[in-house]
Structures are given as C-alpha cells and as structure tokens.
Amino acid sequence: MAENGIGARSLRKEDQRFITGKGRYTDDISQHGQTHAVFVRSPHAHAKLVGVDKASVADMPGVLAVLDGTDVAADGLGNLICGWLVKSKDGSPMKMGPHPLLAQGKVRYVGDRVAVVIAETHAQAQDAAEALVVEYDELPAVVDVAKAHDAASTVHDEVEHNLIFDWELGDQAAVDAAMASAAHVTRIDLVNNRLVPNAMEPRAAIGTYDSGLDQFTCYVTSQNPHVHRLVMAAFVQVAPEHKLRVIGPDVGGGFGSKIFIYGEECVVTWASKKVGGRPVKWTCDRSEAFLSDAHGRDHVSHAELAMDADGNVTALRVHTKANIGAYMSTFSSCVPTYLYATLLAGQYKTPAIYAEVKAYYTNTAPVDAYRGAGRPEASFLLETLFEQAAKETGKDPAEFRRQNFIPKDAFPYQTPVALVYDIGDYEVTLDKAMELIDYKGFPARKAAAEAKGKKRGIGISCYIEACGIAPSAVVGSLGAGVGLWESAKVRFSHTGKVQVLTGTHSHGQGHETTFSQLVSEKLGIPFEDIEVIHGDTEKTPVGMGTYGSRSLAVGGEAIVKSCDKLIAKGKKIAAHLLEASEADITFENGQFSVAGTDRSKSMGEVVFTAYVPHNYPPDLEPGMEEGAFFDPPNFTYPSGTYICEVEIDPDTGVVKIEKLVAVDDFGNVINPNIVEGQVHGGLTQGIGQALLEGAIYDESGQLLTGSYMDYTMPRADDVPSFEVVTSAGTVCTSNSMGVKGCGEAGAIGSPPAVINAITDAIGVRVEMPATPQKVWAAMQGMARAAE
Amino acid sequence: MTKLSMTVNGKAVSGEIEGRTLLVDFLRQNLGLTGTHVGCDTSQCGCCVVHVDGRSVKSCTMLAAQAEGAEVTTVEGLAQADGTLHPIQAAFREHHGLQCGFCTPGMLMSAADLLQQNPSPTEHEVRDWLEGNMCRCTGYHNIVKAILAAAETMKGGMPQAAE
Ligand code: FES
Numbered sequence: 039m040a041e042n043g044i045g046a047r048s049l050r051k052e053d054q055r056f057i058t059g060k061g062r063y064t065d066d067i068s069q070h071g072q073t074h075a076v077f078v079r080s081p082h083a084h085a086k087l088v089g090v091d092k093a094s095v096a097d098m099p100g101v102l103a104v105l106d107g108t109d110v111a112a113d114g115l116g117n118l119i120c121g122w123l124v125k126s127k128d129g130s131p132m133k134m135g136p137h138p139l140l141a142q143g144k145v146r147y148v149g150d151r152v153a154v155v156i157a158e159t160h161a162q163a164q165d166a167a168e169a170l171v172v173e174y175d176e177l178p179a180v181v182d183v184a185k186a187h188d189a190a191s192t193v194h195d196e197v198e199h200n201l202i203f204d205w206e207l208g209d210q211a212a213v214d215a216a217m218a219s220a221a222h223v224t225r226i227d228l229v230n231n232r233l234v235p236n237a238m239e240p241r242a243a244i245g246t247y248d249s250g251l252d253q254f255t256c257y258v259t260s261q262n263p264h265v266h267r268l269v270m271a272a273f274v275q276v277a278p279e280h281k282l283r284v285i286g287p288d289v290g291g292g293f294g295s296k297i298f299i300y301g302e303e304c305v306v307t308w309a310s311k312k313v314g315g316r317p318v319k320w321t322c323d324r325s326e327a328f329l330s331d332a333h334g335r336d337h338v339s340h341a342e343l344a345m346d347a348d349g350n351v352t353a354l355r356v357h358t359k360a361n362i363g364a365y366m367s368t369f370s371s372c373v374p375t376y377l378y379a380t381l382l383a384g385q386y387k388t389p390a391i392y393a394e395v396k397a398y399y400t401n402t403a404p405v406d407a408y409r410g411a412g413r414p415e416a417s418f419l420l421e422t423l424f425e426q427a428a429k430e431t432g433k434d435p436a437e438f439r440r441q442n443f444i445p446k447d448a449f450p451y452q453t454p455v456a457l458v459y460d461i462g463d464y465e466v467t468l469d470k471a472m473e474l475i476d477y478k479g480f481p482a483r484k485a486a487a488e489a490k491g492k493k494r495g496i497g498i499s500c501y502i503e504a505c506g507i508a509p510s511a512v513v514g515s516l517g518a519g520v521g522l523w524e525s526a527k528v529r530f531s532h533t534g535k536v537q538v539l540t541g542t543h544s545h546g547q548g549h550e551t552t553f554s555q556l557v558s559e560k561l562g563i564p565f566e567d568i569e570v571i572h573g574d575t576e577k578t579p580v581g582m583g584t585y586g587s588r589s590l591a592v593g594g595e596a597i598v599k600s601c602d603k604l605i606a607k608g609k610k611i612a613a614h615l616l617e618a619s620e621a622d623i624t625f626e627n628g629q630f631s632v633a634g635t636d637r638s639k640s641m642g643e644v645v646f647t648a649y650v651p652h653n654y655p656p657d658l659e660p661g662m663e664e665g666a667f668f669d670p671p672n673f674t675y676p677s678g679t680y681i682c683e684v685e686i687d688p689d690t691g692v693v694k695i696e697k698l699v700a701v702d703d704f705g706n707v708i709n710p711n712i713v714e715g716q717v718h719g720g721l722t723q724g725i726g727q728a729l730l731e732g733a734i735y736d737e738s739g740q741l742l743t744g745s746y747m748d749y750t751m752p753r754a755d756d757v758p759s760f761e762v763v764t765s766a767g768t769v770c771t772s773n774s775m776g777v778k779g780c781g782e783a784g785a786i787g788s789p790p791a792v793i794n795a796i797t798d799a800i801g802v803r804v805e806m807p808a809t810p811q812k813v814w815a816a817m818q819g820m821a822r823a824a825e
Numbered sequence: 826m827t828k829l830s831m832t833v834n835g836k837a838v839s840g841e842i843e844g845r846t847l848l849v850d851f852l853r854q855n856l857g858l859t860g861t862h863v864g865c866d867t868s869q870c871g872c873c874v875v876h877v878d879g880r881s882v883k884s885c886t887m888l889a890a891q892a893e894g895a896e897v898t899t900v901e902g903l904a905q906a907d908g909t910l911h912p913i914q915a916a917f918r919e920h921h922g923l924q925c926g927f928c929t930p931g932m933l934m935s936a937a938d939l940l941q942q943n944p945s946p947t948e949h950e951v952r953d954w955l956e957g958n959m960c961r962c963t964g965y966h967n968i969v970k971a972i973l974a975a976a977e978t979m980k981g982g983m984p985q986a987a988e
C-alpha cells in the first residue's frame with residue numbers, strides 16, 4: 039500500500055480551508071454589481087392566485103425588478119421536471135400537474151414561489167417582498183396522505199383523487215396463496231415520518247448574464263452541477279446548454295436536498311438578464327428552507343408477513359401510500375417505487391413478495407430523496423415487521439432473522455423484487471454486532487436496570503441497500519430519463535503533477551482525499567501531487583453527480599479506468615525508451631520496468647517524454663491525459679447489522695441510547711476515517727428520525743415545525759459515541775475496487791434498531807419520532823391494559 | 826447609517842452600518858470575513874459563533890452596533906499569524922471532526938471558549954456545551970473526540986488562541 043494509498047487513514051486535503059475559515063460556499067461569493075433576490079412565497083396551502091400588484095412596491099427604495107409567473111410565461115420558460123416516469127398497474131403513465139418556476143393561477147403549498155423581488159441590497163429586497171400586495175382566494179387543502187384519495191379538493195385539477203400513480207411490484211397470486219396457507223401471519227400498520235433534510239448550509243444561488251459572451255453562469259448549492267445544467271437548459275430553457283455554466287462550489291451538506299433542480303436557481307439566472315446582466319444573488323434563510331426544501335419519507339403502510347409452522351417466512355405483502363407533496367420534484371417518483379419496493383426482500387430469502395404503492399399529491403412541500411431515499415422506508419418496514427413476527431412466534435429476534443437469511447452460498451441471488459444481489463454474508467455482520475454489544479449479557483443488564491426502576495430494551499436491524507446508482511439500461515427500462523454512468527479525466531502536467539477531474543460532487547464526503555488516495559495507489563504518484571477538481575461544468579467532464587452512494591463505486595471506477603489507460607500508454611512510451619517489447623513492460627509503484635531486468639523508467643520520465651516527444655514512438659499521440667466513462671453492471675449491495683440498547687425512564691418516557699453498534703459490509707474501504715465518519719453522521723440522522731424529528735402540518739396546511747425551535751434536530755447530547763465496524767464480510771463484484779458505498783447506510787439501518795429497542799423495553803411499538811410524551815403515554819396504556 | 830469601529834482578529838476596523846445590521850453581516854459583508862456562517866434565523870445552530878471580548882457569542886444574535894469598541898475574534902483569527910494552527914483546529918483535522926465544514930467555524934470557536942473555561946472537560950461536559958452548535962454531517966462523534974484530544978494537547982502547554 040502506498041503511504042496515502044488505498045486503506046490509509048489519510049488526513050483530509052479539504053480540511054485546511056474549512057478549519058481556517060477559507061471555505062468558499064455560494065453565499066460567500068460576492069460579485070461586482072451584485073443585486074439581491076428575495077422570493078415572495080404563498081402563505082396559503084391552497085389558493086387561487088388572483089393577482090400580484092407589482093406597482094405596490096415598484097417605487098420602494100432600491101427595487102430593480104419584480105417578476106412573477108406571468109413574466110415566466112411571457113418569456114416562454116418551461117416547467118421543472120420529474121426525471122423518472124413511473125407507470126401505474128394498468129400501464130398508464132403517472133399523472134402529473136405542471137411545476138412552474140413561479141406560481142401560475144394557483145398556489146399549492148405554504149412556501150410556493152409566487153414572485154421574486156430584486157433590489158440593490160438584501161434588506162431592500164426583503165422590505166419590498168414583505169410589502170408586495172398579492173391577492174389570493176383560498177381553497178380547501180389536502181394535507182394527510184391517508185385521506186388524499188377522497189379529499190374534497192384536488193391539488194392539480196387534472197389529477198383525479200390526487201392519485202399520481204397506483205404501482206405494483208411482485209407476484210400477487212403467489213403471495214395470496216402463501217398467505218392463505220400460512221401457519222401464522224404478522225400484521226403491522228406503520229408511518230414513516232416526514233423529515234426535513236436540514237443540511238446546515240441553506241440553499242443559495244447566484245445567476246449572472248454576460249452579454250458580451252451571451253453566456254449565463256449559475257453558482258448553486260448543487261450535488262450535481264451537470265444535471266442542473268441539463269435540466270435548466272433542455273427543459274426550463276433558461277439558456278442553451280453550451281451557453282450555461284453551472285458551478286457548485288463548496289457545498290455545506292446535501293443529503294439529497296441539493297440534488298433537485300428548484301425554481302430559485304432558474305429564476306435568478308433568468309432574472310440576471312432582466313437587470314442588465316448584474317449578478318442576482320439569493321440565499322435561503324432557515325425558515326424558508328423548512329418551507330421550500332424538498333422533504334423526505336412520509337409513507338403510511340400496511341404490511342403482512344406469512345410464516346410456516348417452523349418460522350420460515352413464506353411471503354410478504356405491503357401496501358403503501360406515499361406523499362409526494364404539491365409538485366413532483368426531480369426524482370420524486372422513483373423514491374417510493376424503485377428505491378423502495380425493490381429492497382423489500384432485505385437480507386431474507388422470502389420466496390414471494392408483493393408491493394402496491396399509491397403516490398398522492400397533497401398541499402405540502404414537494405417530497406423527494408433524503409439520505410437513503412426509499413431504502414430507509416423499506417428497511418424500517420421490514421425490520422419492525424420481522425421484530426414483531428419474532429415476538430409473536432416466541433422466537434429470539436436474532437435467531438429468527440438468521441433462520442431466514444439468504445445463505446452465503448446462494449449468491450448471486452435473484453430476489454422476487456427485481457434486484458440481483460451480487461454477494462453477501464449476513465451472518466458475519468450479525469455475529470460481529472452481537473459480539474460487540476454483548477447480546478448474551480443483555481438479560482443481566484436488563485435486570486440491573488429494573489433494579490433501579492428503569493426499562494431496558496435491545497433492538498436489532500439487519501438492513502440491505504442498493505447503491506452505486508446505477509446501471510443505465512436497467513434504470514432506463516424502469517422509467518429513468520437519464521443514464522447513471524459516471525465520468526473522469528486524469529491529466530498529468532509536464533512536471534508529473536496530476537489533475538483528477540470528476541463528474542461527481544463533494545459536499546462533505548471528502549472526495550479530494552479519497553480520489554487522491556485511489557490515484558496515488560494506481561499511478562504511484564505522491565498523494566500531495568494530486569489535485570481533485572469537481573463541481574464546475576466548464577472544467578469537469580459531463581457527470582451525473584453525487585447521491586445514492588455512487589461517487590466511489592461508479593465515479594471512482596471511471597478514475598480507475600482513466601488510470602489504466604494512462605498506464606497502458608505509459609508502457610508504450612517506456613518500451614520505446616527502454617528498447618524493449620511493450621509486452622515485457624510491467625508497471626508497479628510508479629516504475630515501468632522490463633520484466634526480469636533492472637532496467638526501468640519512472641512515471642515522471644515517461645510523462646515528461648509524452649509532453650516533450652523528441653524521442654518517441656512514431657505512431658503514438660503525445661500527451662498524458664486520459665478520460666473514461668463507467669456504467670456499472672449492477673447496483674452494489676452494502677448490508678449490515680445494527681443493534682441498539684436503550685434505557686427508558688418510566689416516569690418521564692425519556693429514551694436514552696446506552697449503546698449503538700453498527701457493523702457494515704461496505705466491501706473494501708479506501709479511507710476508514712472517512713467511511714466511519716459517514717456512518718456516524720448517518721446513524722445520527724437515523725436516531726433523529728427515530729426519536730426527535732418530524733415535519734408536521736396542521737389541517738390547513740401550515741407547517742407547525744418550521745424552525746429549530748419546533749423541529750428537533752439531534753444535538754451532541756442526544757446521541758452517544760458509536761461503535762462501528764465498516765468492512766465485515768465480502769468484496770463487491772461490480773467494480774474493480776471491490777467497494778460498495780457507505781453514505782446512506784447509517785440512516786437506513788438505525789431507525790428500526792432504535793424503535794425495536796424501545797418496543798422491547800416497553801412491550802409496545804410507538805410511531806416515530808418516539809418522543810418522551812409518546813413513550814410515556816404508551817407505557818401508561820400498557821399499564822392500564824395490564825390492570 | 827452610523828459609523829462603527831472595533832478590533833477584529835487583532836486589527837482595527839471600521840465601517841458604515843444600518844442600525845439593524847447584525848454582527849455576522851458586518852463581518853461577512855463589510856469585512857469579507859466569510860468564515861463565519863449563517864445556518865439559521867432563530868439563534869439555534871451556532872454556525873455563526875465568534876468571540877467578543879474573549880467569550881463565545883452567536884454573532885447572528887448581536888447587533889453590530891453592540892460590538893462597538895470590542896475585541897472580536899473569528900475563525901480566520903484562530904491560527905497564529907504564521908499559520909500555525911490552534912490545537913483545536915489541528916485536532917479537528919487529525920480526528921476527522923468535519924465533513925462539509927459548514928458548522929466547523931462555529932464549532933471551533935465554541936470549543937475554544939469551552940477549553941478556556943474548562944481545560945479538562947469530560948465527554949459529557951463537551952456534549953453538554955455543544956448544545957448550541959448543530960452539525961448535520963458528523964454525528965458529533967469525531968467532534969467530541971477532537972475536542973477531548975485538543976484539551977489533552979493544550980494541557981501540555983500548547984499556544985492559546987491569539988486573543
Ligand atoms: S446563525 Fe444559527 S445561531 Fe447564529
């Protein structure tokens with residue numbers, strides 16, 4: 039292993055700028071002549087938009103422009119899109135209403151964009167936005183997804199019953215038959231609570247029009263600048279693609295919420311031309327973020343698990359209603375379908391599975407991918423169901439799971455819900471987690487807790503996820519509008535320094551470090567001599583960006599392929615210099631050698647020769663720069679076991695996490711520090727979902743949890759220190775590095791572990807977030823029932 | 826507009842401000858010190874923590890005018906003039922206490938104040954102190970580890986913050 043090569047705990051390259059205050063986030067950028075935009079948002083969940091009285095603020099100090107939906111329509115701009123077409127059971131395409139940049143005719147959620155005010159200063163824009171007179175005619179709101187079908191009003195008039203699609207996956211007849219002949223069926227009703235992603239950096243965008251070049255530039259908090267450019271050019275038609283540059287500079291966390299193409303970045307870019315090409319800057323404040331960032335989760339489900347008399351699971355049936363919000367956000371349709379129901383096999387050999395998913399519009403903020411995206415919903419459903427089934431049939435929850443695991447010799451394994459798992463060994467992660475938490479010692483700890491008047495519980499979760507998104511042909515056949523390959527370019531300079539250009543984007547993941555380690559290992563170049571460049575459509579090759587734990591498994595493999603091409607070319611040059619046959623040249627640790635001799639040339643010498651080709655193979659192009667695209671043959675399948683132990687104070691209902699162990703099988707790991715950090719963050723978001731977080735709208739569609747005063751974010755004293763093992767089990771077969779992806783696992787695996795531990799402690803399951811009030815009330819209910 | 830003067834990171838600065846200008850906006854916009862971040866509008870997240878006269882303060886919660894004549898230190902002033910990192914900065918790097926880096930300046934400034942007041946905090950005391958600083962990326966695990974490690978280092982007589 040090179041000093042900072044694969045497997046090293048290298049310190050991060052990006053840290054120096056962040057710890058000294060030199061990070062460069064979108065709001066840190068100020069340009070000459072900059073103006074400020076503030077969006078006027080709907081205060082109503084559902085209303086006719088009667089009119090915007092622009093004259094009411096035209097004369098206010100500093101106001102440069104007021105633009106609304108009529109201006110958008112007059113300029114012929116297109117709508118925002120949903121990039122994944124899902125079909126209903128009957129084969130009909132999903133039913134979708136338009137998603138305009140600024141509201142036209144109607145507003146559909148509190149926070150819907152009505153107009154934008156552009157002024158000389160932010161304070162002036164804010165004053166005018168507050169003063170702008172907008173007339174609304176209120177309509178009844180649809181808020182609760184469970185009641186959306188028969189609601190009195192429709193969010194989009196063209197979508198009857200608010201039903202976007204009624205989709206299914208699996209073999210219904212086989213499941214019905216298995217249910218009918220089951221020895222036992224466990225049934226569960228559960229809610230997957232709605233969450234607000236809450237990256238600490240609020241969204242922001244700066245649009246500029248350069249009339250000299252006839253070119254637009256948009257700085258935006260984006261996880262995927264090229265996808266932003268594609269949608270803004272091809273669909274919204276802000277500018278032709280070659281006339282639009284999108285830059286995602288340092289981005290302060292995303293967790294999915296910065297994948298999507300929102301109206302704000304399109305509007306400020308378009309509006310720059312309207313104010314004479316001056317830059318138009320918009321930065322979201324936190325209250326606005328709560329209202330307008332795409333939310334996550336929000337499912338209501340009923341599930342049934344059938345078993346034979348020996349406790350072998352024979353079938354699973356799931357009915358889910360998914361809340362899509364008021365508009366279909368960029369990837370909203372695939373989250374409750376192909377990223378959810380396809381994961382319902384979990385780690386188990388369940389022979390028959392059927393899932394039906396109905397997706398509804400409501401008068402709430404759009405819902406889209408949030409860390410895990412569909413997979414946490416699947417894992418939560420499955421793992422609470424397995425827990426309950428074990429309890430109902432008197433089995434140990436660990437052994438019940440083990441009994442139903444896909445055995446390690448059954449891979450590659452075709453699940454009944456479309457996916458083919460390449461490899462896995464689920465007993466390894468289960469055993470390791472049980473050992474780390476001292477599962478056998480739990481009864482003694484429980485007894486000790488009882489002695490001091492506390493309730494103690496233990497909860498297991500064995501999750502699987504599909505990431506390394508994604509094989510293009512597969513997702514294309516399922517309705518995706520894009521390919522999900524990734525790209526890279528690796529470029530030497532004369533002096534042997536390396537630039538790595540990647541189509542992925544880092545917003546906390548540490549790509550500058552991980553990719554440098556990868557290239558250092560491959561090319562034998564010092565870690566310090568490598569620079570990773572991302573996030574600018576003018577610099578990097580076209581790429582699909584960062585989400586779905588894909589950057590290393592897909593983007594990293596494109597880098598590996600680029601390095602392989604460089605090595606192949608280097609062999610030709612070395613063979614020429616060494617007067618040997620190309621077939622005899624080997625490459626190791628940065629040296630090209632003639633096999634079996636001590637004759638060699640360093641990478642540096644070969645690179646210099648490529649750029650100064652005075653003595654050079656006659657039919658070879660000069661230069662050392664190679665690029666590659668990689669389209670993965672399959673998803674990758676990280677899996678693991680998380681076990682949580684909680685102690686509950688029966689007087690207050692407060693749940694304390696005593697211990698949480700996470701044992702993951704991420705395949706090979708490039709930088710263990712970074713991977714462990716990803717798990718810590720994911721675990722904490724999962725604990726947030728399980729115990730603290732929940733976005734709540736009242737019946738009229740007002741968001742009650744619209745600030746950090748009301749929406750409970752996990753803080754340092756809400757979580758324990760964690761014990762994590764990241765590389766237990768198997769090596770991925772879908773890329774040459776053997777890596778699987780680690781960004782989402784923590785948030786996928788932890789909620790069921792926490793909830794199962796609470797259920798174990800108090801004997802009844804409470805819905806997430808399991809707040810002290812809910813836990814206490816549930817305990818009172820149990821006590822009364824026992825009387 | 827009123828005129829305002831203070832010392833920021835050891836340098837005398839002044840500027841014209843509106844009465845409603847917050848300290849964080851004065852630092853970011855007037856002085857271009859964009860290391861201090863804004864993550865919320867309810868004084869909860871701590872991304873904006875700076876030191877005013879040696880104590881940690883949420884700069885989004887204070888008017889710039891209230892800092893008239895004060896000594897202010899921001900994250901840009903935490904390292905020594907020659908670039909030597911403060912032990913807390915070094916520990917965050919060493920222990921992977923940051924991911925996206927957005928909460929980091931506030932975390933560092935807050936932690937520096939903690940260690941001035943309590944040079945040997947327990948894990949519980951660190952977690953308790955960080956109640957006013959949110960991080961969405963790290964799960965706090967490595968932040969806590971870094972602060973405890975910095976406390977150890979600083980006991981060995983490493984240089985204090987430049988204030
Ligand atoms: S910006 Fe959130 S507390 Fe100051």
Ligand code: FES
Pocket residue numbers: 238290291546922923924925926927928929959960961962963
């Ligand atoms: S490192 Fe991203 S919010 Fe803390």
